[in-house]
Amino acid sequence: MPQHLPFPYREEAGVVAHRLAFLSHALDWAAAARTARPWVEAVRRHPPPFWAMESLLKEYPIASSEGLALMRLAEALLRVPDAETAIALTADQLGRADFDNAPDGALARLSGAAIAMSKKFLPDAQGEPGLLSRLGARTVVAATLRAVQLLGRQFVLGQDIGEAMGEAEAARRKQGNLRFSYDMLGEGARTAADASNYFESYRNAIESIAKSARREGATEQNDGISIKLSALHPRYEDAQRERVLAELVPTVWSLCEQAAHANINLTIDAEEVDRLELSLEVFEALAARIARQQPQWQGFGLALQAYQGRALELIGHVAGVARKYQLRFMCRLVKGAYWDAEIKRAQEMGLPHYPVFTHKHHTDISYLACAKALLDASDVIYPQFATHNAGTIAAILQLSARSGARFELQRLHGMGEGIYREVLKNPLVACRVYAPVGQHRDLLAYLVRRLLENGANSSFVHQLADESVGMDELLVSPLHLSPEPSLPLPAGLFGAGRPNSAGLDLTVETMRAPLLAAYATTAVPGVPLFDTAEATQAVQ
Known part of the structure; x- marks a missing residue:
């Protein structure tokens, strides 16, 4: 199948230059920083609970x-x-x-x-x-x-969906303009039994959420659920495309149908770069079925990772699918949680460039460009902006005021409470909490991702709590280009004297095609069958 998106391993500086041009004259960062400053000052005067x-x-x-x-x-x-x-x-x-x-x-x-x-x-x-x-x-x-x-x-809303929904109601009594997206904890399925267990977990959760959902009115007013495709199929990988489309699409469709009847949001969570094209195949197959059987449902969507070099083109593709099938999607924009794994994979495979940005401010630029693209496509996309960065939130409010598009903000349960306490004093701003649900033994992978994502010295969450970081430094504009990546390219991983071996990503059609073409035109000469009698005579 042809690729839906550009080549994933492109020069970082060229991609960022394009994003900056896309944002040209669309955003006044100085004004955004002035908006964010009182929020930060209030959080530092009244910090969030000590377990946050x-x-x-x-x-x-x-x-x-x-x-x-x-x-x-x-x-x-x-x-x-x-x-x-x-x-x-x-x-x-x-x-x-x-x-x-x-x-x-x-x-x-x-x-x-x-x-x-x-x-x-x-x-x-x-x-x-x-x-x-x-x-x-x-x-x-x-x-x-x-x-x-x-x-x-502190990072799990409840050990089961009932407990989590009870906690959500308690939170809403304190802050009325909250919505929730429940994430049933667990990583990718390794067996069919794993996939079946995850499916039942999702099905039961949707059934529970449906009981309190409003069947009439806007889908985004209700709570929703996030699902991982890799949790629903043990071989969710590009090499198994035909099998995935035949087996996984009907499974996910049954969850979509259940969510559509309840008028709730169902978001397909983001996966690693090498699964993105496959995810888009599954997404469009489901969109086609929604258009035929549940065209009134406006709650289907997916998460988009701004740290990927193809994020802006991904939004264009998703908007194109929505227009093709005359649907409206709900799209969650995140910065991305697999950065370390993506970097390591590119280095191990000797790929030409990294599929993710190596500078944090480049990811911030991409996020803002993607935010503008989502707001520009508000006729077919309901934007959901997941961020804990005060400057980014202020920039989104500025962009949305210019476009007039409806949207919501999102935060992770256990994070960003201080900033959102201030932001949500504006009753016109809605926030959805991404809320993990599960036993604490399932918390490890999720917790480590959150710590790695937010524990770096350059992280806004980290710097917000560090009062030695001044306000000007904390809210400095990200809108500038660093011409060189912050890491050696995979080819130069070991230094100038020892080039890394060059490799291929076989999930990328343009890298795979030459090998398949060579294979198709290669004639392997036949080898005579082993003759036992001749061999016996030869050794006698």
Whole structure:
């Protein structure tokens, strides 16, 4: 099949120059920064709860020994099957870091709360007085174990959809203009049984969400659900295209039909670069079926990753599909959560360029260009802007005021609470919370992605909590081009004296076609069959 999008491994500077030209005269960044400044000042005067991501990264940056210890604990405690080993691991990791002298003592406060709660979980905790004190260090370690587990809970809305919806209602009572998109935690299916379990999880969640959804009116007023295609098929890969289209499309269609009857949003979550073309094949097959059977439904959509070099062209393609089938989609614009994996894959495969931007401000430029494109296509797309960056939010408000398009903002549960507390004082701005749902043992991959995404020193979430970063630096304009990538290209990974081996991405049609053409024209001479009698004579 021909590619829907341009070649993914293009020179970064050329792509960014195009995005800057697209934004020319469309955005006044200085005005956006002035809008964002009071929000940032208010958050710094009244910071979010100490368990929020912003506060966690302020206390324990990932680059510090304490931050690394927490990352190791988060990884270990969600995998270790028995309490004794978990406690031993916790003691080992705490011994490598100096939590006692951490500023503001956030872990001390967290551990204090955890110690009180841990009395319910430790053996014989309700026994004779003084037992906890006699347990000594073991109790402290066990309490810290509980503290890290409690920390993980801040990023999961509920362990099942019922609990999550209850928490969502409680949040709405405090802040009325909130909507939710529930994400059933879990990574890609490895077996058909995995895929079946994920399907049932999605089906049950849609059934629960439907009970409180309004059947009349705009779909975006209701809560919705996000699904991962790789969770619904164990071989969700380009080489299995025919099988995926034959087996996966009917599966996803049944979820779409269920969501359409309930008038709720169903978003296909983003995957890695090598699956994007396949995702578009599945997306269009579903769009064609929606046009035939549920044309009134306006809740189907997908997530778009601004850090990809093809993001702007992707929006053009999706808008084209909407116009082709006379549908309206709901599209969530995100910056992207697989940056490290995409960089590593390009390096290992020796690809000509990276498929994602290597400079953070280049991703910011792409995000703003994509935001403009989505607002320009508001006749067929309902834009959803997922960001925790105050400057980006202010820029979106400015762009939307000029276009007059309806839209919503989005944030992750457990993140961005301070900024959105200020932004949502404007009752005309709506916000949807992306809310993970699942057991804490399923939290690991999600939590690590969030920490990697927001833990870098250049991250707005990280810098917001760091008062040593001045306001001008925090809200500096991203609208400038860096001519060279921030990393060596894959070919130069080992330096000038040792070129990396060049490779091919066989999911890209233009890279695959020459190999297939050569294969089709290559004649392999026949080899005579083995003759046992002749071989016997030859050795006698």
